[in-house]
Amino acid sequence: MIKVAFASKDGINVNEHFGWCETFYLYEIDAENANLIKEMDSSKKYEAEVDKLEYKIECVSEADMIYVTQIGPKAANMVKIAGIYPMKAASENEKIEDVIVALQKLIANPPLWLKRILLK
Template sequence: MNAASSTASPVTREAALRIALAARALPDVKVSAFVRSLGDRLGTPVTEAKLARMTVADIKAMLQGDEIVDPGVDASALKSAVRYLWGEGIDDGAPVPDVDAPAGEGLLRVAVASNSGEMLDGHFGSCSRFLIYLVSETGIFLSEVRSTRVTDDAEDRNVARAELIGDCHLAYMQSIGGPAAAKVVRAGIHPVKYPVGGAAREVLAQLQGTLQSPPPWLAKLLGRAPSSLQRYMPGAELDT
């Protein structure tokens, strides 16, 4: 064994995970080309400490290579990729939460972009899963947990992600780019950006509080007339 091979340090599992998630956050990225470009820029071995020094400007410079990706990538995707390289937003290994949805119809179905636990902590284009909640005036119930891995090989991952949650009325996420938001809307889903994130049920409790007298946009989703118009509708009971 020569000295070079005995001292070479392989990429750690943590670094490899960060790189893979960063690549997933960038549309149409070629992972192998992204890895090579990182090695050229940072020097090998690529370590967590080196990845933590990466910036949006660094990734923009890397993306100029034709074999990597279109340099016009959305700014929110770049920021998400950098956060992954820094080690932020990576699933902490918490178990997938248990579902607790009741049977029944007429509930508002909401997708929440998540990377860990029951948290709203994901970007639409790079979150590892969508938590699907049923929200009614009387409760907030977790119905399903849908992994986004099934969309990784899609020709258009944003379209595939929109289709993955196509039965939902709304989708909450920390961020989403304009083109991706347009695809979500075309799928019949109302996107809601919630940059601060937080516990999903706490965020959805705010939505739940509006269901008794929903604003016009939400009333339309629910197939109801806005409460402010009820008195003008045939058969409506007037306040006395």
């Protein structure tokens, strides 16, 4: 089972940039099931970039993976250091439901990068 935080404006599509996202949707996903655990508020504003990124990472700290439309190299590095795997959506407005189905197929026969996450 993995926990994935989706950056979304509407809870339906992956349509937010990591640093600008005000709500992350946290799902628990395994090969057969996917459940929305909670919506995580990440709407506080910070002037300093490092403060903003640390706050966003703290908001998604329960996740094993984050799924976003965009993430800068500095943010991606900070996310990885925090033990969270960053993923970029294939397209703007990719449906969360479609991503979950694709992840479930991968979980059934996981590639090495996903095995590392599953073994955490």
